[in-house]
Amino acid sequence: MLTRREFIKLCLGAGAGFSLGSTVLPRLAEAITALERRPPVIWLEVQTCTGNFLSFLNTLNPRLQELIFEIIDLRYGNTMMAAEGEQAIRALEDVARDARGEYILVVDGAVPTKDGGIYGAIGHHPDGRLFTDLEAVETLGPGARYVVAAGSCAAFGGPYAANPNPTGAKPVSMVLDRQVINVPGCPIHPDWLVATLSHLLLYGVPDLDPYNRPTMIYGDTVHDNCPRRQYFENSIFAAHPGDSGCTYKIGCKGPVTFTDCPTRQWSGEHLSWPVEANTPCIGCVAPEFPDGMEPFFEQLPDVKLPGVTVTARTAAAVAGIVTAGGIGAHLVGSVLTGRLARNWVGKTETTKTNPGTGPGGEEKTLSKREARKDASWRGRRRPAGKLARGKDRNHHERVQSEREGEKE
Ligand code: SF4
Numbered sequence: 109m110l111t112r113r114e115f116i117k118l119c120l121g122a123g124a125g126f127s128l129g130s131t132v133l134p135r136l137a138e139a140i141t142a143l144e145r146r147p148p149v150i151w152l153e154v155q156t157c158t159g160n161f162l163s164f165l166n167t168l169n170p171r172l173q174e175l176i177f178e179i180i181d182l183r184y185g186n187t188m189m190a191a192e193g194e195q196a197i198r199a200l201e202d203v204a205r206d207a208r209g210e211y212i213l214v215v216d217g218a219v220p221t222k223d224g225g226i227y228g229a230i231g232h233h234p235d236g237r238l239f240t241d242l243e244a245v246e247t248l249g250p251g252a253r254y255v256v257a258a259g260s261c262a263a264f265g266g267p268y269a270a271n272p273n274p275t276g277a278k279p280v281s282m283v284l285d286r287q288v289i290n291v292p293g294c295p296i297h298p299d300w301l302v303a304t305l306s307h308l309l310l311y312g313v314p315d316l317d318p319y320n321r322p323t324m325i326y327g328d329t330v331h332d333n334c335p336r337r338q339y340f341e342n343s344i345f346a347a348h349p350g351d352s353g354c355t356y357k358i359g360c361k362g363p364v365t366f367t368d369c370p371t372r373q374w375s376g377e378h379l380s381w382p383v384e385a386n387t388p389c390i391g392c393v394a395p396e397f398p399d400g401m402e403p404f405f406e407q408l409p410d411v412k413l414p415g416v417t418v419t420a421r422t423a424a425a426v427a428g429i430v431t432a433g434g435i436g437a438h439l440v441g442s443v444l445t446g447r448l449a450r451n452w453v454g455k456t457e458t459t460k461t462n463p464g465t466g467p468g469g470e471e472k473t474l475s476k477r478e479a480r481k482d483a484s485w486r487g488r489r490r491p492a493g494k495l496a497r498g499k500d501r502n503h504h505e506r507v508q509s510e511r512e513g514e515k516e
Pocket residue numbers: 330331332334335336337338340353354355356360361362363383389
């Protein structure tokens with residue numbers, strides 16, 4: 109049996125090659141065989157564009173068929189199921205009654221709460237009353253073994269809760285008085301959900317950050333692992349989307365966004381990600397997305413740290429000095445990778461969002477791994493990573509010499 113530690117290592121280390129197929133899948137099958145029946149899952153779409161479900165369909169390893177026919181027992185999912193109308197509602201009521209305490213509730217979308225929740229409904233009751241999204245979440249949440257909020261809308265409100273939020277959209281955690289595991293993304297990467305569900309089935313609730321996101325996925329910032337990091341440190345910035353170079357000055361939110369896009373890449377085939385396509389990360393997994401991440405194509409605003417205010421502009425300038433003089437890496441390193449990301453303006457400040465087993469909103473103490481990473485910033489540049497391997501390095505050198513040529 110794959111140990112939990114090995115599983116986490118696989119999630120963290122496999123990066124773009126993350127594959128449940130050859131390693132985890134047989135273990136999952138073993139664990140599932142030991143159960144009386146496959147774990148029932150309800151995929152409840154509430155106020156959503158269905159983007160998360162469509163993204164989830166792109167899972168390739170395991171493939172969707174393997175997932176829903178061999179691993180889980182998808183009992184309700186209105187985009188996938190053949191039943192509709194009364195039949196569909198009956199199927200939902202059946203699983204809620206027969207599998208109480210067993211089923212995993214995956215909620216996709218924000219929950220409209222204004223005016224009694226009339227702005228979103230999954231159907232009608234037999235007597236004709238609306239079966240609202242709000243009622244569905246409130247009814248199904250307490251009986252679930254686990255509740256997973258899939259996508260940024262379910263996890264934090266997302267675009268549906270953006271100002272002026274006409275439907276009173278709320279994240280699932282604000283509707284239910286229980287632990288909700290948040291797996292944000294706009295849309296969600298299929299691996300993020302597959303890894304979370306696998307962890308739940310094999311080992312129970314994974315380690316969670318203060319926003320109840322699994323740390324095996326949301327532990328590092330995009331900036332931490334970005335292959336354009338050397339551009340950032342060398343002050344080689346893109347002036348427009350489509351340009352090569354670090355996209356920081358055209359709005360990249362990577363320094364304050366915690367997830368693994370640079371190493372995992374999108375989607376089921378793990379082919380590319382926004383920065384690789386010369387466009388900034390817009391911070392879609394962050395709790396304040398989208399309002400707090402706008403304007404998407406403008407440089408990060410001022411950043412408030414305890415006792416000191418550092419503007420992102422200053423940080424970028426310091427990055428230039430660091431490169432030129434080899435000093436001050438500690439400031440940029442600790443600011444951009446750690447405290448800044450955890451204490452960014454306004455509502456991004458570390459707060460406890462859900463009751464449950466996750467850390468309780470306290471300032472996070474650096475783990476040994478994080479401390480080593482922080483120390484690695486002091487006095488020396490980050491290892492170039494992908495930049496040191498092939499075309500990206502050549503590309504980087506070419507851009508640098510072009511810029512130098514321009515200066516001359
Ligand atoms: S600011 Fe964005 S593009 Fe630049 S190194 Fe950081 S994550 Fe990469």
